[in-house]
Amino acid sequence: MKIIERETKTIYTKTRTPGLEYTINQYVGCGHQCVYCYANYMSKWKEYGQWGTWIEVKTNAPELAREKVNGEVSMSSVSDPYQPLEKKIKLTRRVLENMDKHTKLSILSKSDLVLRDIDIIKKFENISVGLTVNCFPEKVRKILEPHASSNERRIKALKKLNSEGIKTFCFISPVIPKLTEVRQVLHQTRGTVNYYIIEILNTRLGGKNLKKILQDKFSESYAYLKNRNKMEKFVKLLKDYFEENNIPLEAFVEHHGRNYYN
Ligand code: SF4
Numbered sequence: 001m002k003i004i005e006r007e008t009k010t011i012y013t014k015t016r017t018p019g020l021e022y023t024i025n026q027y028v029g030c031g032h033q034c035v036y037c038y039a040n041y042m043s044k045w046k047e048y049g050q051w052g053t054w055i056e057v058k059t060n061a062p063e064l065a066r067e068k069v070n071g072e073v074s075m076s077s078v079s080d081p082y083q084p085l086e087k088k089i090k091l092t093r094r095v096l097e098n099m100d101k102h103t104k105l106s107i108l109s110k111s112d113l114v115l116r117d118i119d120i121i122k123k124f125e126n127i128s129v130g131l132t133v134n135c136f137p138e139k140v141r142k143i144l145e146p147h148a149s150s151n152e153r154r155i156k157a158l159k160k161l162n163s164e165g166i167k168t169f170c171f172i173s174p175v176i177p178k179l180t181e182v183r184q185v186l187h188q189t190r191g192t193v194n195y196y197i198i199e200i201l202n203t204r205l206g207g208k209n210l211k212k213i214l215q216d217k218f219s220e221s222y223a224y225l226k227n228r229n230k231m232e233k234f235v236k237l238l239k240d241y242f243e244e245n246n247i248p249l250e251a252f253v254e255h256h257g258r259n260y261y262n
Helices: 037-043 084-089 090-096 113-121 136-145 151-165 182-189 203-217 219-225 228-244
Strands: 003-005 012-014 020-026 054-059 073-075 104-109 124-132 167-175 195-200 249-253
Touching: 012 249, 020 084, 037 203, 054 084, 084 090, 084 203, 104 113, 113 124, 113 195, 124 151, 136 203, 151 182, 167 182, 203 219, 219 228, 228 249
Parallel strands: 003 054, 020 073, 073 104, 104 124, 124 167, 167 195, 195 249
Antiparallel strands: 012 020
């Protein structure tokens, strides 16, 4: 993994995402190397090589994070704040230490390393911490999310955060028919998270590599994703299930028209 250290002018980026004002990315690039990573487009903007082979570290992020911003901040959008490198260099920790504790902040990760920072997280007045949980079987997880924590560890992390009185959410993503165990996620997390966000796989952003892996290794899932009618029914059934069971749902991201291969 190539590590590129650089300084940046600003660390809070305005976003058009409804309900969010800013994103903060102290890293660009991610050592979790999920094959479906939607941030892979960043490789077009940076000339460091293929996505997943480099990480840009914004060395002055902790200083810049002192700036006060109005509105909700999301950490992060083109990296995971608790990717493996964080264990060593503690950049995210230093950013959190310096941020205004009145900032409305949401953190999303696929790593239980987030537990290391519970002491600082608890200082924020309005914070929510989410873990992505999809309950891919371990052998699938090792192909699709090779360097992220296991789902078991992510679920344990949610439980720990919840027991510490921290607002938590479970991000069920990406939902891929025949691979993502949505009911199992719910079974293992209900009562320990405040709300859920669910997201159907965006086939376009998932990239060519994912398509090939699905074709070669998960043909049943691929056959589903090739069939628009089947996918529409699948999404509807899932929506109905959440509604009928009164599951606290913050958002259902279905990527209408992009949740199947055509
Ligand atoms: S954890 Fe998130 S940012 Fe990192 S590779 Fe996976 S999808 Fe991309």
